[in-house]
Amino acid sequence: MSSPPIQWYPGHIAKAEKQLQEQLKRVDVVLEVLDARIPVASHHPQVADWIGEKPRILVLNRVDMIPNETKxxxxxxFKERREKPYWTNAKAGKGIKAVKYAAQDAGAAMNQRRRDRGMRPRAVRAVVIGFPNVGKSALINRLVGRKAVASARKAGVTRQLQWVRISDEIELLDAPGVIPWRLENQQDAIKLAICEDIGEAAYDNQRVAAVFVDLLVELGFAEVLQSRYHLDPLTITGESFIQDLADKVYQGDKERVARLLLHDFRTGAMGQIPLELPNEF
Structure with missing residues (x-):
């Protein structure tokens, strides 16, 4: 199925990215939020350059959407790479306290340096960054304990940078989702589209849904499709699966079927399905 490559870089993100790089100079600790279903694809390749030596807390959100053995x-x-991820389900408020304590601990070292220089301690300044729709705003609202920033299950809700005070100890900067201006790896781009971690304007639903079906077969989840849609994906391509299911239930409407498949995955109706496994990397 041929269609243009997935590229999406709206103006508000370009503007926010410049502002974010300015604000990073004032930040003590960085919380990078990844999508637990695609931890590698949802990591922004420029984050390391942006934050330099600042402490980084890795948060894998939507842990409820993958099986425990995958986690x-x-x-x-991550341990082999000397990293300790914090697992959260920000929507349900799970795993939040550990993230809060990690941010406070990272800030304690900063305040000790201030004391050593004869300066007064101050609130730790943390920034939450990641792709659009990975759950950054939901995480902030859970950390604050109230709805402090706009949050929704779609990309592009946060449009500008804003500081939110969590407590006397922590101030958080909520930044719009950041994406590379060019998505070099189209396999990663497709996974981001399947998980709705980039704006819908960036992609063709039918193409993405067809690749999604092929990916599920490759990852060993063919049975999920078979039992849910009563159609065997093992003998046909993802593209044919979309066509056959459309003919079967929607009078040939492939767009409707594509949206149905993506919706069922994104809402968890298909069950716990990771789109990346550690042994691939």
Missing amino acids: QEWITW
Whole structure:
């Protein structure tokens, strides 16, 4: 199925990215939020350059959407790379306290340096960054304990940078989702589209849904499609699966079927399905 490559870089993101790089000079600790279903694809390649030596807290959100055994495999994978991820379900408020304590601990070292120089301690300044719709605003609202910033299950809700005070100890900067101006890896771009971590204007639903079907078969989740839609994906391509299901239930409306498949995955109706496994990397 041929269609243009997935590229999406709206003006508000370009503007916010410049502002973010300015604000990073004032920040003590960085919380990078990844999508637990695609931890590698949802990591922004420029984050390391942006933050330099600042402490980074890695948050893998939507942990409820992957099986526990996959989570354990990722924990091992990150440990081998000397990283400790914090697992959250920001929507339900799970795993939030550990993230808050980690941010406070990272800031304690900064305040000790201030005391050593004869300066008064101040609130830790943290920034939450990541792709659009990975759950940054939901995480902030849970950390604050109230709805402090706009949050919704779609990309592009946060449009500008804003500081939110969590407590006397922490101030958080909510930044719009940041994406590379060019998505070099189109396989990653497709995964981001499947997970709705980039804006819908960036992609063709039918193309993305067809690749999604092929990906599920490749990852060993063919049975999920078979039992849910009563159609065997093992003998046909993802593109044919979309066509056959459209003919079967929607009078040939492939767009409707594509949206149905993506919606069922994104809302968890298909069950816990990771789109990346550690042994691939």
